Amino acid sequence: MNLENIKAQMRKGVLEYCILSIISNEGRCYASQILERLKEAQLLVVEGTLYPLLMRLKNDGYLSYEWEESRSGPPRKYYQLTAAGKGFLEELRRSWNELVQAVQTAADGNAEIQNPESSNA
Amino acid sequence: MNLENIKAQMRKGVLEYCILSIISNEGRCYASQILERLKEAQLLVVEGTLYPLLMRLKNDGYLSYEWEESRSGPPRKYYQLTAAGKGFLEELRRSWNELVQAVQTAADGNAEIQNPESSNA
DNA sequence: TTAGATACCTTGCAATACAAGATACTTTAA
DNA sequence: TTAAAGTATCTTGTATTGCAAGGTATCTAA
Numbered sequence: 001m002n003l004e005n006i007k008a009q010m011r012k013g014v015l016e017y018c019i020l021s022i023i024s025n026e027g028r029c030y031a032s033q034i035l036e037r038l039k040e041a042q043l044l045v046v047e048g049t050l051y052p053l054l055m056r057l058k059n060d061g062y063l064s065y066e067w068e069e070s071r072s073g074p075p076r077k078y079y080q081l082t083a084a085g086k087g088f089l090e091e092l093r094r095s096w097n098e099l100v101q102a103v104q105t106a107a108d109g110n111a112e113i114q115n116p117e118s119s120n121a
Numbered sequence: 122m123n124l125e126n127i128k129a130q131m132r133k134g135v136l137e138y139c140i141l142s143i144i145s146n147e148g149r150c151y152a153s154q155i156l157e158r159l160k161e162a163q164l165l166v167v168e169g170t171l172y173p174l175l176m177r178l179k180n181d182g183y184l185s186y187e188w189e190e191s192r193s194g195p196p197r198k199y200y201q202l203t204a205a206g207k208g209f210l211e212e213l214r215r216s217w218n219e220l221v222q223a224v225q226t227a228a229d230g231n232a233e234i235q236n237p238e239s240s241n242a
Numbered sequence: 243t244t245a246g247a248t249a250c251c252t253t254g255c256a257a258t259a260c261a262a263g264a265t266a267c268t269t270t271a272a
Numbered sequence: 273t274t275a276a277a278g279t280a281t282c283t284t285g286t287a288t289t290g291c292a293a294g295g296t297a298t299c300t301a302a
Contacts, residue, residue, distance in 0.1 A: 003212050005288085006137055010220050012259065013131030018227040025230035032280065041227035042219065048260050051282055056258095073279035074267040091124050093228070098163070099131050100221060106139040106162035107214070109146035126257080133290065153249065169291050172251055177289095194248040195298035 011043060013099075015053060017092040018043060020062065023079055024089055030076040054079060062088050132164060134220075136174060138213040139164060141183065144200055145210055151197040175200060183209050 022037045023029055029037075031050055038045045057063045062085035065077045081089065143158045144150055150158075152171055159166045178184045183206035186198045202210065 003209075003216065006134065006213065007216050007220075008134075008259070009137075009289085010134030010216060013127065013129075013133055014220070014224050015259085016127055016130075018224060021228040021230075030280080038227060042223045043227060046260060047281080048262080048283085049258085052258080055282090070268085070279080072268075074281075076280070088124075092127065095124065095128050095131060096224065096228075099128075099135070102163045103135050103139055103217065106159060106164060107142040107217075109142075129290070130258085136290085151249080167291060168250080169252085169293080170289085173289080176251090191248080191299085193299075195250075197249070 011045070014096060015043075015045065015049070016057065017089070017096050019050070019053065020057070020081065020085060020089040020092065023063070024081055024086070028078045028080040030078050032076075057085070061085075132166070135217060136164075136166065136170070137178065138210070138217050140171070140174065141178070141202065141206060141210045141213065144184070145202055145207070149199045149201040151199050153197075178206070182206075 018038065018041070019034060022034055026033070026037075031047075031054060034054075035045060035047070035050060054063065058065065058079070061082060063079045064082050065079045067075050068078050069075050139159065139162070140155060143155055147154070147158075152168070152175060155175075156166060156168070156171060175184065179186065179200070182203060184200045185203050186200045188196050189199050190196050
């Protein structure tokens with residue numbers, strides 16, 4: 001159980017959230033573009049991870065896509081969020097924030113940490 | 122792929138960090154105690170998750186334990202961090218903070234969040 | 243001896259990240 | 273035509289691991 005392994009574990013749960021966020025922010029984008037954005041954010045994700053994940057999200061109705069030709073290579077699959085995807089993204093955002101809060105609570109010895117916003121006395 | 126599933130995924134990577142943190146904060150504690158602390162922090166973890174994890178951490182030299190009798194039940198296994206465990210906990214803390222930062226970067230549309238090193242690019 | 247509470251541990255399944263490799267289209271250049 | 277290189281999507285096999293469910297052992301109380 002080395003550190004890289006653990007870091008990979010940590011990444012796992014947040015990929016859906018990050019990927020949906022990126023697509024939401026970009027409006028529409030294709031896989032290689034998403035990989036680039038993740039890399040920029042220091043989230044190392046590879047193709048073998050991303051493609052099955054996009055397919056899962058599509059099969060669950062959170063994403064739709066259209067093929068579009070490129071001027072410099074093979075056609076691209078442009079993904080965008082469906083209405084259900086937008087709702088799901090909101091749920092993921094909430095879940096992520098709750099997790100961050102929970103980890104802080106556990107890691108800080110259950111001290112009474114409050115939301116930075118609400119603790120503004 | 123329902124929300125509960127995803128939330129479970131999100132929890133996965135941070136369990137080691139939370140558990141080592143709790144043991145570090147308490148000084149020494151036994152499994153049922155850890156489960157209680159995690160529950161207080163809204164991190165739902167069950168025995169079948171915790172025990173194998175404690176054993177892994179012990180086998181990797183991050184934890185040691187001593188048996189101790191209880192006045193009201195079977196003996197307890199009290200865990201505490203080894204020197205290596207303390208170092209590992211620091212690494213996990215750093216990794217967690219990096220992840221939180223990375224997710225924020227990805228989710229916020231790669232807005233320029235404080236990135237000390239690339240600030241003069 | 244029976245029941246219940248507390249505590250620790252194991253087995254089997256399901257989910258999934260990732261390494262590695264496959265497929266397919268386009269351009270460029272012999 | 274053929275070959276090579278670049279871009280893009282997708283599949284297969286493996287290893288890890290969280291968790292449901294069940295098991296073992298100790299102590300207390302009737």
